[in-house]
Amino acid sequence: MTTPTIEAYEELQSAxxxxxxxxxxxxxxxCLITMQREKRTYGYFSSQRFLHRKDEKYCDEIAMNPAYFAVVSQLEILQTLVHEMAHAWQFHFGKPGRRGxxxxxxxxxxxxxxxMPSSTHKAGGARTGEKMGDYPLEGGLFMAATNKLLxxxxxxxxxxxxxxxxxxTSTSPIESGIVLGAGLGGLIHTPTNxxxxxxxxxxxxxxxxxAWGKPSLRLLCGGQECSAAPLLAVEE
Incomplete structure (x- = not known):
């Protein structure tokens, strides 16, 4: 029997x-892949975060934030995973910078x-820094591997x-700007204030x-490239 826990974590493990x-x-x-709702982050890497009770072996953690799974493209979820895997590579085989x-x-x-590392998640951003995003390089290894996975x-x-x-923030032609919750009607609840x-x-x-309106509204974007994406309530 495949439970929600097994299904959700097996997908991340397979990726x-x-x-x-x-x-x-x-x-x-x-590593131990977890789901953590940390504020303002898609995910993080924590070296040797776990210890096995019997074997006394250390294990790294890669955390993914499920609060974003319905509102960013699937490509961005996979970018986050690989971003954190690059941190794991550096911890084991390189020299990580100071914390963060x-x-x-x-x-x-x-x-x-x-x-491509970018402080703005797109071309022209800084390659290094405290808070970094990234975007796929056309014809690069990540996109080739991702196309194969999908x-x-x-x-x-x-x-x-x-x-x-x-x-x-995705700039890739694959699922760029697509909201995974689109088409699910009222099943995905947007935050309200x-x-x-x-x-x-x-x-x-x-x-x-x-746009501004009553909290009960369900608005769809009329932009030509937005595929009638549901507008999300913004917390201010």
Whole structure:
């Protein structure tokens, strides 16, 4: 019997194994993949975070934030996983920067596997720094590995019904700006704010167009490239 726990974590583990083979030549040791709702982060890497009670072996943690699974593209979820895998590679085979700093060695490795580090998540951003995003390089190893993974039917099955509000940042032609919750009708609940005016701000997660209205509204974006994406309530 496949339970939600088994299904959700097996999907992340299968993606980790796939990228470990195609991008890291199987050199990354096994880690413990967790789901953590940390504020303002898609995921994180924590070296030797776990200890086995009997064997006394250490294990790294790669945490993924499920609060974003319904409101960012599947490509961005996979970018986050590989981003953290690059941190794991640097911990075991390189020299990590000071806590929270993404240094040149990490940036070079990211670029080598097909993800360009960028402080703005797009071209022109800084390659190193404290808070870093990335974007796929056209024709790079990451996109080749991802196309292979998606071609075999990979997908994230379980989505948080009450996700956070974000602006999509993917610049790849694959699923760029697509909201995974689109088409699920009222099953995905957007966050709402209570205020005296009984009006809240809505924002398209793809093009960032905004509108104001009652908390009970369900608005769809009319942008040509937004595929009628549901507007998300913005917490201010």
């Amino acid at each position: 980790f194994d796939h990228y470990n083979r195609d991008l890291f030549a199987y050199v990354l040791p096994p 700093y993404h240094n040149k060695e990490w940036a070079d490795k990211m670029e080598a596997i097909g993800l 071609a075999r039917g990979f997908g994230i099955s379980w989505l948080d019904r009450m996700p956070v509000s974000v602006k999509a 209570k205020n005296r005016s009984n009006r809240i701000k809505y924002r398209c997660p793809s093009c960032a167009a905004q």
